[in-house]
Amino acid sequence: MFESAELGHRIDKETYDREVPKLREDLLNAQYDLSQQSRFPVIIVVGGVDGAGKSETVHLLNEWMDPRHIQTHAFPDPSDEERERPYMWRFWRALPPRGKIGILFGAWHSAPIVERVLSRSKSAKLDQSIEEIIRFEKMLTEEGALILKFWFHLSKEQQKKRLKALEKDPKTRWRITETDWEHFKSYDRFRKVSEYFIRQTSSAAAPWIVVEGVDHRYRSLTVGRLLLNAMRERLAEKPAARLPEKKSPMLPRLDGKDVLTSLVLTTKAVSKEKYNREMEAWQGRLNLLTRHPKFKEISVVFVFEGQDAAGKGGAIRRVMQALDARVYQGIPIAAPTEEERAQPYLWRFWRNLPRRGRFTIFDRSWYGRVLVERVEGFCSENDWMRAYSEINDFESQLVRNGTVLVKFWLQISREEQLKRFREREKTSFKRFKITAEDWRNRQKWKPYHQAVCDMIDRTSTEIAPWTLVGANNKYDARIKVLRTIVGSLESAL
């Protein structure tokens, strides 16, 4: 893996001085086009051996190009807000939007490698991280990102020489700390672990590029050229170029039976008195749970999905009533903002994840991708087909991080929906709840039905199962929601 980066590559000064002005001009041109097109972000990941020119390269790229369109991020000590979310949260925070270049200095690869080198984690943990990273990068590239991962390498002998040279020079002495020498002691182990890591996380779409770090001219020219070519190639692609749509094989419903048709929608009516009594009991229990001493150690995410008028809002309000306004945040999902549109579709959900000891209640969610976006054709079949596993990845990160995730699908019958639409039109203060769009969506009952069934089949997992709620009877539906929530929290605490 590192053989080609230990050959003593070198570029003479003359060649370098001749090449650089043209390269800079071309890079600036590419950067300009990138910004104009605003179709994709460029993510440059910088990793490798200490002393191999990582920070020099970060500075150089900022010097060669227009730094106003480059966002440089490094990831030292995480803040508590970062520690309280899944590992990837801080990287999501730092993703460049379309049209910009993001340089990530020591990104998601660093911690897994270092932890393993220092034997703070087992190899199984490393493999889990690798798996997570592969899937994350795959998602990024499929969302359009151009990812360039540079690994700057030095042989053991070269690193020793380099550290000594830096230490000798009064101008650079400050850059060498004890940590560097300590790291040097574990060079062999570091090399072994990172070789394995690089091999495992080099995919076709986002391979690691190992660059020999000894000669700064060779290193700089290599990175500059590679970056330029990669950007040029992507910029030249026709915007419309998409993978040919392939019909994915989905389970046909031969006998008309599916999870929704099998669901009992109308339960026997409970009296208002009984409902009030039960509701109060469940709300009280839910509230008590938030006072549990261990509650401060978990995060809670509720997802409410369902047809128009299925009663999401009402159910959410009953949940909120039981909670102190200090511990929850309700996030209604409507059209994304400009900043959100410039990022992968999961970005706006990541940015709203709760800290520990808090709830986030999503009124509609990331499932829009496989529901409305699928049915309305807002994204391609490839896009929504891959979303199932992307969503499962996302949710498993949440759950592994100690988040209690509860997902509800509220289902009503077509007749019940019609009844509710009509009621809404009649009740003056409910009129805003019914729009032309609701009527249009109603016309697409069948494709939505299909999309919901597929969604449940593909994303109801052991760690994050869907709770299907037959919601023709509002009282009953709300009680079921509260009961499920209390059950999930009780088993978590």
Add this chain to the structure above:
Amino acid sequence: MFESAELGHRIDKETYDREVPKLREDLLNAQYDLSQQSRFPVIIVVGGVDGAGKSETVHLLNEWMDPRHIQTHAFPDPSDEERERPYMWRFWRALPPRGKIGILFGAWHSAPIVERVLSRSKSAKLDQSIEEIIRFEKMLTEEGALILKFWFHLSKEQQKKRLKALEKDPKTRWRITETDWEHFKSYDRFRKVSEYFIRQTSSAAAPWIVVEGVDHRYRSLTVGRLLLNAMRERLAEKPAARLPEKKSPMLPRLDGKDVLTSLVLTTKAVSKEKYNREMEAWQGRLNLLTRHPKFKEISVVFVFEGQDAAGKGGAIRRVMQALDARVYQGIPIAAPTEEERAQPYLWRFWRNLPRRGRFTIFDRSWYGRVLVERVEGFCSENDWMRAYSEINDFESQLVRNGTVLVKFWLQISREEQLKRFREREKTSFKRFKITAEDWRNRQKWKPYHQAVCDMIDRTSTEIAPWTLVGANNKYDARIKVLRTIVGSLESAL
């Protein structure tokens, strides 16, 4: 202050039930118009005595209106990211954008009052907070926000009764904690401090509205009606309605002397060797300072302003070269994003403030308000005139929070600019640095000159002085920048 709120206001059930449906409809209507117009945000601040119906009101508003256009925020224990920024940072984070309603439950008023009641702060500190809050709310209202501040009140006797009643009822028992009873013990002191606070922070634009909290129907109807009327009134205002422009009295420059014309622009040329030597020395010193044990306790903000081609980018790069990429963030200020446009103009600077132990380097800054926006007429004279004191408020919050703030104005002569523009046009990789806009701005040399002089006069304060840099000689300018930065950091550490 509280007399009217101890009269035993009461609304009978019949009246309430008759009024509410219409009120809800009207509120929904107003909310819909608010969202459609998207001209201003509504900020509802909820404060008052425990047990007086604060959280009930928060819930009620979410129930009466469309909760998808309401953002509710409460402010318990601040996170470390919040503690490392000025006090107001967490509230800036929670401001609703134009077109939305934000309910702030226990906002900026809470901590100053509670700290004072518990004698954790002196009265001088309380007065300082009051001053800060008045100015903050003034800025918000001038930026267009509709602010409604509700104070829910109970007499001592009423509070005691209320707490006991809540405690007795098994359904609400959980809501009363020891803290509530402890607070109750200091009722008189709480009343005294909050009376003073309410009096001092009630301005014409954002007065406190004291609501008697005993009767839930009276309380709810009062809040609902007030909110409705306030929203209606603002919605009915013509969008174009602006204060009449008044020419503000500004210092005339009778003798043609000003801070810029008095500045030496061309210093005697230093040799490249001397420059390199000095630059290295300063960069080394700067870097050493970031390793100072106390550095982790301060934040650093650099502001770079100057004419086009004055050398801001070059100077910033020399600063960055001295810094570990892990400790700084460069923020170039260009056109604001949609989310930024929906907020007061200072919002996008607040969101980029550094944590402790970090630098933020602004390439252009909040001074755009009194420079380009003034000269190009992007905002009214009222807007940029008030910006001076708003900016001073902002900067004094930074400095009080332990931020080292250094502001540079780089000044070149008209001839030097022309020379640099021409050079840029010739040098292939610099061509992107010169646009038609630069040539247009150059035509407005005089109004910009005036705007810069006014800016310096009005915002060069003891706590945040401007450093004027004659920048015809690039080497010299950069050395001066580095020297100033090192000086500021040394005296802070």
